[in-house]
Amino acid sequence: MPDKPIPEQDPITSKSYAAHYLIATVILIITLFWALWDEAWGQRPWKAFQEQFKTRYSAFLNTARAKSHDSEKDVQKDPEYAGLSAAVKKATEDSAAAAKAARNNLKDANDRLQAVQSVFIDRRAYVNALTYELETSESASAKASKQKEIDKYKSEEATVEFPDGSKKKFNFEELEKTYNAIRDERTKLSLDLGDVLKPVTEAQAKLDEYVTDHMVDLTPAQIDGLKRKVSDWDPTIVQINVAEANIVDRCESCHMGAREPLKITPAALTSKGEKKPDEYANAFVSHPEPELLKIHDPDKFGCSPCHQGNGRATTSIEKAHGNYEHWLWPLFPKENSQAGCQTCHSADMVLVSGDVQFQTINSGKEIFRRRGCNGCHRYEGYDREPEDLNSVGQQIKQIETQKKDNIKQTAYLMKQADAAESNDEANKLNGQAIDLRVANSKLDGRLQQLDFQSHSLMQDMKKIGPNLKDVRLKLNKNWIPVWLKKPTDFRPTTKMPNFRLTDHQIQAISAYIWQTGFTDPLPKRKPGNAAHGKELFESRGCLACHSIGEGDQMMGGTFAANLTRVGEKANYDYLVRWIHNARERTRPYCPYEKKDIGPEDYAKKNLPYQWDLAHSKCPNDGHELQVQNMTVMPSLRLSPEDAEDIATYLISQKKQEPSSYANASFMDDPSLKEEGKKWVRFYGCGGCHEISGMEDEGRIGTELTFEGSKPIERLDFALSTEPAQRGGKDSEPIKDKEDLARLPDGPAEKPWYDHKGFFEHKLAEPNVFDQGMAEYKSETERLRMPNVHLTKEEVLDLTTFLMGSQETSLPASYQYKPGDARHDIQEGWWVVVKYDCMACHQIIPGQSTILMRLPQYQDAQEQLPPKLLTEGARVDPEWLRKFLSNPSLNTTDTNRNGVRPYLKVRMPTFSFSDNELRKLVRFFQALSQQPLPYIPEQVPTLTAKETDMARSLFSSTAAPCLKCHATGDPAHDKIATAPNFLLAKERLKPDWVERWITDPQAVSPGTSMPSGLFKQQNNQWVFAGPTPPTFNGYDGDHRKLLTDYIFQLTPEEQRRVAASMPRAAAAVQRPTDRKRAAVESHHTAGGGSR
C-alpha cells in the first residue's frame, strides 16, 4: 500500500510462516485430543454413570454385607442350624478317608489321560487331514496312494511318556484304545468320588437352604457374588434387544440398579458427605415395583414400551429420556408413569397386581366413565352397548336376507328336481334343497341368539344422566333454568358439568326439554315417616353410592348424586316410584320406530298395556323395546311404605322452599322449542341423558382412544401455542382461580407444549384454548366442552389415562388381550365398576369400601356387607347366578336379604341382563382360579354314628355354630351374624368350607367367625375344643366330618339342634366376640400372611 514502506525482500519468498504453523498445529493437536475425549467419554455419558455405580454400589454392598453377616449369625444361633452344621461336619469326617483315596485315583487317571491325549490328538489330526485328502482325490490311483500313506502313518509307533516316568510305544489303533480306556476310567472315578461325597453335599445343601430360607435379605455369600460382579464390571452398554417387537433399550446402561436383587434407595447410593441424592443416586435406584417386573420380564418387554423415551439413545439424559423436540414418545413423567399401563391394558377396567392397585390409571379410567366423558367422546371399550346393538341389528338383517334367499333357492331346486331327466339328478337336487332347509334351521338358532343378545344389550345400555323424558313428572319446573345456569352452584359435587350457557340458551333448552317431556299421570302417594326414612336411608346402603351433606358434613359415596337439596327440585310422587324401582319407565321406547310407545299402540293391537323385561316386544313391529330406565340405580326391594318413608325424608332435604324459585313460564313458550332443540343437539345433551328426539344422536366430541399418540401439531393450542412453547411466568393462560387450582402442578412456568400440558389445561378449563378468540366467535363456533369441575387429583388421573391412550407400535401379542379365564376377569371388572360393587364389597385385598368409612359401621363391622375376596372359590357358580338375579332368593318375600337376613344393608336387585350375569359369575370364578363349568364335589353320606359325632361338634359349647348363624327363626335371625347353614348345600363349595372353618381370618380378614377351631394332629385336622367320648378311637378328619355334616343338614335337624341350645346367652356375649375378632384380624394383617 502506498503508505507502507516497501520491504527490501520480497515478502512472498521471505516471509516466515513458522509461527502460524506452530499455532495451527498446536490447536489441531488439541482438537484431536478433544475429539478423542469426546468419542470416548463426551458422547458416552453412561461411562461416568457406570464408574459411579461401581464405587457407590460396592460401598453399599459392603454395609449390606456386614448387616447380612449379622443376621446370618442370628440364624446360626438357632439349634436347628447347629444340628445341620454338625451333620455337615460329621459327614465330612466320615467320608474324609474314602474321599481322599478317590481324589488321588482321579488325579492319577487325569494325569495319565493328559499324557496320552497330547500325543493322540496330534496324530488323530494328521490322520483326519489325510483322510480328507483321500476323500477328495479324483483318480483311483491317487486314492490308492493316499490310502497307503494313511495306513503307513497309522502303523508307525509313537512314544507316550507317562507321569510315573515309564515310556511306552503305541501304534495309532493302540493309542486310540488306550485313550478311550483311560477316559472311561476317569468318568467312573469321578462318579465314585461323587458317591463318596454325596452325604456331605446333601448336608451342605440342607444347611444352605436353611440359611436362605431363614434370612430376610440376601446371604453374605450372595452379596459376595454381587460384589464380585460389580468389581469385575467393565464399562459397556447394557442393552435389551427384542427383535420381534423392535425394542432396543439401553436404559440399564445408566440405570444399573434397576434389577439388582437388593432394594436400592437414592439415599443408600448418595456419596459420602452429600446431603441430597444427586442425579447419579437417583438413577441407580431399584425399580419401585419388582413384582411388576416379574410379570413383565424386562428381557421380553424392555423398558420403553411402558415408560417411553428413546431407548436407543445414549448420548445424553435428555436424548435417552426423549425429552427433546423431535422425539415423539418422551418419557412419561413420574406422576404420569402409569400411563404406560394403558398402552397395552386398555381392555382392562381395573389394574391390580396382587394387592397393589394402580390408583392413578384405575381412577383415570373410572372417572372417564363416571363423569360421563364417554357421553361425548368415543373411547374403544367404553359404552360398547349401543355399537354392539347396532352390529347385532345388522347381523339380524343379513341373516334374514340369507334365509329368504335360501327359501327361494329351495323352491327353485325342487322345481328343477321335478323336471330332472334322471333319478340320480333329481335326488341330488332334492338333497341340496334339504341341505338348504337345514341351513335355515341353523340360521333360526343363530337369530334367536341374536335376539337374546339384543335383549341383553338393551338392558345393559345405561346413560350417565337421568332420563329427561320424565322431567314433567319429576322436577320442579322453576328449578330447571337455575340448575342449567351453573349446576355446581346448586350441587357442588354433581356430575353435570357447567356449560357456560347464555340466559337465552338456558331458556330455549329448558323449554325444549319441558315441552317434549311425558305428561302421563303418576299415582298419588301418601306422605311417609321421615324419621324412619332417614334410618332406612342410612342403613339400607343408599350411602354407598349417594352422599348427603355438603362440604365437611358430606357423608357417603360420590358415585351417585348428592341428595342434600333434593327437596328443592324433586316431585314426591316420582321420588317414591324412583326409590321403589328406579328402572321403572313411564313409557317404553321402540328404537326401531324411534318413538315412545303408549297405551294407544297396544290398544290398536288389542294388547294389554303391559311391558317389562319379560314382555319387551314392540306391539307395532315386534322388535325389542327399551322397557327400563337406563340407569344403574338398582332396586332395593323396599316395601312401598319404606319407599314413601325414604322419599319423605329426602323431600325434606332442602335449603330453600321449592316455591321460592323464580317463575319460569317461558318454558311453555312453543316458539322456543325449535331453538332449544338446536342447542340440545349442539351441546350433545343426548350423550348423557335420554331426551325425546335425541335418542340416536351421535357423540359430539372427538374420539379419544388414541388421543395420546396424536401428533402434538393436531392438538389445537390456538393462541397459547407460542406461550406454551416458551414457558415462563406469563405462559399460563388460565386466569380463573378455581380453574387454576385444578392444575396438578399449579400454574405453568416451564414450557408446557406437550400432551400432558394440553390435557391438563383442557381438563382444568375446557375453553382455555378459546382464550382471546371466544369474544369474536359466534355461539356455535366456540369450544363446547363443558367444565367438568375436576379436582387436581382427578385431572392428574385423567391426564395419565389420556397420555397412555396410544396406538402402540408393539406387536399385537404385547397387548393384554388374553383368551383364557383372564379375559373373564377383564370383562367382569367393567361390570363391577359399572355398578359400583366396590362401594359395598371388598374385592381386592386391602381395598376399602365406602361403607367401611361411614361412622355407623365403625362399631358394627359385622353389619358390613361380606367381603368377596374368594367369592369364586366359595360359591357354586350356578347359585351365584341365581343370587345375583334375585338376591332375596325368594319370589314372594323379597323385602329381605337372601343369604344374610340379619344385615340392615341390602344387597340390591340390579336386574342384570343374562349377559352381565354371565360376565359376573365367570369373573368371580376366574378371580379365584376356579375352572368352569363347575362340577360339584360329591359329599359322602355320613353314617348315623358319624352324624352324631358331627352334631356334637356342631353344637358343642366350644363352637356353638347356631349361636351366630341364622336358622330361619325370626327371633334368632335378628341377632344372628352369619348365614343360614341350610343354604350351604346349594351355595358353597365343600373344599372352601373346609378352608374357611380352619382359618376364616385368612379368607376374609376381620370376619367375626372365630379362628382356631381346629388344630393339626398327625396330618389330620382335629377339633381344638374338648370332644365327646364318641370320638375316642376315631381317626378321621374332624374338619371334613363337620363339613360333610353341614352339607347334609336338613331343616328338621337344624331345628332340633337349635332347640337344644341356649340362645339368649349368645346375644349378650356378642360384643366381646366382635372385639376379639377385630384384634385377631389385626394380627393376621400384621403378620403378613396374605
Add this chain to the structure above:
Amino acid sequence: MDWRQLWEICSAPDNVPIVGLIPLLAFYIYLAWKQAHANDILIEQLEADPAMAKTHHRKTWPFKPGWAKEVHVWPFLLRIEFLAAIIVTIILMVWSITLNAPLEEPANPNLTMNPAKAPWYFLGLQEMLVYFDPWIAGVVMPTMIIIGLMVIPYIDTNPLGSGYYTWKQRRFSIGTFLFGFIILWVAMIIIGTFIRGPGWQWFWPGQTWDHNRLIYEVNRDLPDIFGIASNLGKGIFGAIIVGGYYLLGGGLVYSLFRRRMGKDFQRMSLLQFSIMQFLLLTMVALPLKMALRLLWHIKYVWITPWFNI
C-alpha cells in the same frame, strides 16, 4: 421484535452455516473490493509509465529490483494453502464435536413438518419454486445455471484481470457475478432460511412464526388479468410476453453492452454474444418474476399445458 424467535432460527444447527456465511461474505467482498481498488490505482499508475507496464506483472506490490519475476508454486503457494487446510480442518473438527447433526423424529408420511425446508444450500432452489412451476424451477433453471457456469470460459473474451483483483478491468464479469451469486443465490437462501416460516409464509425477521397465522392473498395469472380465457389464447399471450421480454431485453443489452463495453463487444463473436445475452436475460428474469409475484401477486405469465412461467 421477537428475539427468541430470531435466536431460535439463528441457533438451529441447520442454519449455522448461513449465519456464518453472511459476515464472511461481507468480509470477503470488502477485502476483494479493497484490493481491487488498490490495484486499480496501481494499474493506472503503471499504465501511465510504459516502462513499468512492460515489466510489471505482479499487481499487488510495487515492483522492486531484485525480486523474482516469477515464484514457484511449491513452496510459496502451497505452504499457504496447507496452512489454510489445517485451519479448515480445525474448524470442521470443532464444529462436528460441538454441533450434532440435526436429526429429527422418525418420518411420518401422514404428518409432514411445517415449514419443510431443504438443506440450507438448496434453499435458493426451494425458494424458486414459489415463482415458477416445479419443472422450470427444479429442472430447467438448475440446468441452465450449470450450463451457464460451464460456458463462462468460452464467452469470457476479456484477457485481463487474471491472477489479481481488479474492478475496472472486469466490471461486467464481476458485476454479473455479484448479481448472480450475492443477489440471487445467497439472498434467496437467506429468504428461505430467515423469512419463510410456517406455511412458507413471509415473516419479517423478528416476527413470530405463528402456526395459526392467517393471511389473505390471491395470486392470479397474467392472462386472467387481461381476461384471456382460452388455453390457446393464454399460450399465445404468454409466448408474446416472454418473447417480447427476450426481444426487447436483447435490444437493451445490445445497445448498453456495445456502448459501455465496446472492447469486450468487439472481441466477442455473434454466437458468444447471443449466448451471453440469453443467459443474462434469463438470470435477470428471476428477480423480475419475484417482483411480479411479491408485489403484484402475479402467479404465472405464460401458461401452457406443459409448463408455466
